[in-house]
Amino acid sequence: MQPATVYSRDRCITGIHGMDEILRGGIPYGSTVLAAGTCGSGKTTLAMEFLVRGALAGEACAHFTATEPSVKLLENIRQYAFFDMNMIDSGLINVFDMDVLYSWLGLDKASFDLDDVHALIKAIVDIVNTIGVTRLVIDSVTTLCYKIKSEQLIRDFLFTLGKKLATLGCTTILISEITSATENAHWSSFGVEEAIADGIIVMGDVERMGHLLRFLQVVKMRGTSHSRAKHAIELTPLGVMLTPMLKWGAVNDKTSRWGS
Amino acid sequence: MIMFELDQRISEQLTEVSLNSSVQVRCGNSNAFMVTASTMIPLMQMFEMGGVYICATRGAVEIIEAFEAIGVDVSNIQFVDLVSSGILGGTDVDRPNITFIDSPIMLESVLLRTLYILRTSNTERNFVLIDSVNALAIYNEERMLAEYLHTFINTFRQREVLSVILNVPDQVPPMVLSNLDLYCTDLIDRGQVVIH
Numbered sequence: 001m002q003p004a005t006v007y008s009r010d011r012c013i014t015g016i017h018g019m020d021e022i023l024r025g026g027i028p029y030g031s032t033v034l035a036a037g038t039c040g041s042g043k044t045t046l047a048m049e050f051l052v053r054g055a056l057a058g059e060a061c062a063h064f065t066a067t068e069p070s071v072k073l074l075e076n077i078r079q080y081a082f083f084d085m086n087m088i089d090s091g092l093i094n095v096f097d098m099d100v101l102y103s104w105l106g107l108d109k110a111s112f113d114l115d116d117v118h119a120l121i122k123a124i125v126d127i128v129n130t131i132g133v134t135r136l137v138i139d140s141v142t143t144l145c146y147k148i149k150s151e152q153l154i155r156d157f158l159f160t161l162g163k164k165l166a167t168l169g170c171t172t173i174l175i176s177e178i179t180s181a182t183e184n185a186h187w188s189s190f191g192v193e194e195a196i197a198d199g200i201i202v203m204g205d206v207e208r209m210g211h212l213l214r215f216l217q218v219v220k221m222r223g224t225s226h227s228r229a230k231h232a233i234e235l236t237p238l239g240v241m242l243t244p245m246l247k248w249g250a251v252n253d254k255t256s257r258w259g260s
Numbered sequence: 261m262i263m264f265e266l267d268q269r270i271s272e273q274l275t276e277v278s279l280n281s282s283v284q285v286r287c288g289n290s291n292a293f294m295v296t297a298s299t300m301i302p303l304m305q306m307f308e309m310g311g312v313y314i315c316a317t318r319g320a321v322e323i324i325e326a327f328e329a330i331g332v333d334v335s336n337i338q339f340v341d342l343v344s345s346g347i348l349g350g351t352d353v354d355r356p357n358i359t360f361i362d363s364p365i366m367l368e369s370v371l372l373r374t375l376y377i378l379r380t381s382n383t384e385r386n387f388v389l390i391d392s393v394n395a396l397a398i399y400n401e402e403r404m405l406a407e408y409l410h411t412f413i414n415t416f417r418q419r420e421v422l423s424v425i426l427n428v429p430d431q432v433p434p435m436v437l438s439n440l441d442l443y444c445t446d447l448i449d450r451g452q453v454v455i456h
Contacts, residue, residue: 208365208366209363209365209399211362211363211365211366213366213368213369232368232369232372233372234369234372234373234376236372236373236376238376238379238380241372241375241376242372243368243371243372243375243411243415244411245368246367246368246404246407246408246411247407248401248403248404248407249367249368249404251401251404252401
């Protein structure tokens with residue numbers, strides 16, 4: 001009798017130290033992953049390293065920035081040794097200011113309706129398709145969704161965008177900003193992003209005797225088994241580094257700054 | 261320069277350890293620096309190793325100056341200082357081979373910083389030295405420290421980096437000490453107070 005073959009989805013190898021081990025090989029190709037975290041938890045660095053590792057492997061990458069101008073983003077990221085400005089100059093990493101994109105589309109308004117949302121999706125998908133982007137980051141989806149007033153529209157936007165990007169074989173990280181610190185944890189500002197995403201990576205701080213330790217935890221990732229343990233992270237010049245958090249540390253640690 | 265006599269038996273014992281070994285080094289209160297130097301110097305000079313010195317007992321500058329006082333150059337060794345951030349002005353130091361961590365309770369950060377330094381190291385063979393378990397025990401609960409040392413030793417054993425764990429045994433929490441006996445592959449015991 002032949003052994004049963006086990007189907008395993010192809011992976012987008014993140015290249016981030018420790019991350020592919022947590023994900024048992026990487027993010028399943030075409031997934032939309034929500035990277036949710038508090039300010040200063042390392043979301044942008046993680047996402048940028050995800051793009052850089054892709055660019056180093058010859059993949060075309062795109063970064064849509066809604067929280068800070070691209071010039072400022074690049075100035076901040078240049079301090080990391082893993083980043084090389086040649087990746088921008090050579091077109092391997094393409095950075096787009098959402099404000100500029102809104103202007104191109106004539107979306108200079110406070111809130112978006114259904115047509116605006118569809119125009120935005122089309123613009124992003126066209127860029128991905130034209131450049132052949134296989135790794136995409138939107139930083140942050142929270143800022144973007146503030147312009148979409150209805151929960152149903154946010155759901156439609158994220159679902160349609162995710163579906164179209166998956167069809168193009170593009171693995172996407174949507175950065176989500178979370179702020180408050182109560183026990184009833186949500187991993188997105190609007191509550192719908194987390195339900196639609198294929199994966200959720202939570203980043204934040206635990207407080208141990210008055211000191212803040214950064215952590216990362218993969219809460220959900222469709223299409224792969226993965227560790228759900230909390231991992232300590234360090235943002236080093238070589239990129240993000242991860243190690244499992246001490247189990248006995250949890251006795252005293254307070255997860256102080258995530259959830260809402 | 262201060263005249264200093266090394267304990268030659270330590271270097272003889274070190275010839276028997278391999279890169280994936282973990283060595284528990286026991287010393288007393290009064291011979292701690294002599295034992296540390298007798299361990300470090302052969303590793304640097306005989307075995308031409310680089311390494312990371314994790315300072316939890318004293319600040320890195322003080323340790324570097326102690327080595328310089330006996331004529332030993334430790335500029336090739338990277339120091340991770342867990343002490344000086346707790347002293348206002350303690351990190352105002354212009355030495356490229358020292359990095360500071362906010363507190364000895366940030367054990368995971370110590371591990372990650374050490375791994376980072378080793379990733380950037382040009383030296384083929386390396387050691388990591390914890391000075392000392394006793395100092396870490398001031399800040400960290402017994403079970404957590406035992407768990408940490410377990411993780412630490414296995415992490416570096418897997419990466420073929422020699423780990424050296426310094427302790428004064430009669431002041432180490434019993435659970436930590438018994439676990440060290442279990443995890444470590446070698447023991448250098450200079451735990452008795454040596455009177456010269």
